[in-house]
Amino acid sequence: MDAKPDKLSMVVFSGTTDKLFPVGILASGAVAMGMDVDIFLTFWGLQAFAKRAQGAPPKFSEDYKEMAGMFAQVLKAKNVPGPIETLAVAKKMGNVRIFACTMTMDLLGQTKADFIDLVDQTAGVGEFMDRARDAKITLFI
Amino acid sequence: MDAKPDKLSMVVFSGTTDKLFPVGILASGAVAMGMDVDIFLTFWGLQAFAKRAQGAPPKFSEDYKEMAGMFAQVLKAKNVPGPIETLAVAKKMGNVRIFACTMTMDLLGQTKADFIDLVDQTAGVGEFMDRARDAKITLFI
């Protein structure tokens, strides 16, 4: 008898670098604990996974701009991998599935080819909610 | 024997238009999947449902202001319904219950009459947490 692994599900709406860090880190932590991970990228969060957004300098939330310089320096000095890099590692370590929101794509005239390969497939919000029903934890980020 | 439908529960703290979109969209997606929806409006999220806030131009988060103009244009060109309109449709399609946070109202000297009719009733945070206990998914937005 197989017990299905527990699942962490994340709706990623935010697209600033600081807020994407926890996406990668939580995915890594979940995978390390033997959990599956589902990620639904939407709005600004999805745009951060566009091919043309790669290589851009880290962008921190306006709310913490007085600490952003210090944080960016630390990340650089300690050679900390960025959120997408962290997510790529988590994906190699475990069962992490990344979905792009079809509604956002339709709105902006985007296709799956506009996004990096880390994105597995497209999904509608209803489809994702249906998958999230049996997640142990679902977060909106 | 009746099986109670699964429930999506959302604490809506944020009040920018971009962040309210997912509230309407997730509610619609959940309802389409046969789920019930509970929404607890608090702080800035509650203020977006004040009568006097209706008709204001969409306001996007400061964090994405470089994309806000493009997004606003797309929304207008494609005649995309706003978050509150989307929520109103979801409410007609299914069981969506909207609560206004009594603490925020007390703080700002507001009464239920200050809010649009989409808001069903007022509730304290303890009462909402109690309802959220048996939700399949609870999100903080």
Add this chain to the structure above:
Amino acid sequence: MDAKPDKLSMVVFSGTTDKLFPVGILASGAVAMGMDVDIFLTFWGLQAFAKRAQGAPPKFSEDYKEMAGMFAQVLKAKNVPGPIETLAVAKKMGNVRIFACTMTMDLLGQTKADFIDLVDQTAGVGEFMDRARDAKITLFI
């Protein structure tokens, strides 16, 4: 036979005063309903619990700056306790456990001594996710 109390789990990433209010208020509400509460402080959220951050004036999110002055006045006029004060009260009323994210601390060269006593212990993200698995509700704030 002991029934374990239901648990509310919160990952607190955000550090503005307005966004920390719900952390204290939700913890209080949960405790009042007989629930246990786990709080994982990370990034900007953790910095708000640093000893050197205490006594600073309330800082509101840039997204609501047009309402911030009004809100700050109300908080002062009504002598509303701040988020950390509210959390301290919740902790006295019930089982609230506060964890500091080791990864953030390592990154910024911080130790437990840099934070106020309200913080119970340090924890890695995997450890927290493992605790969150059996929470009834887990929120990302």
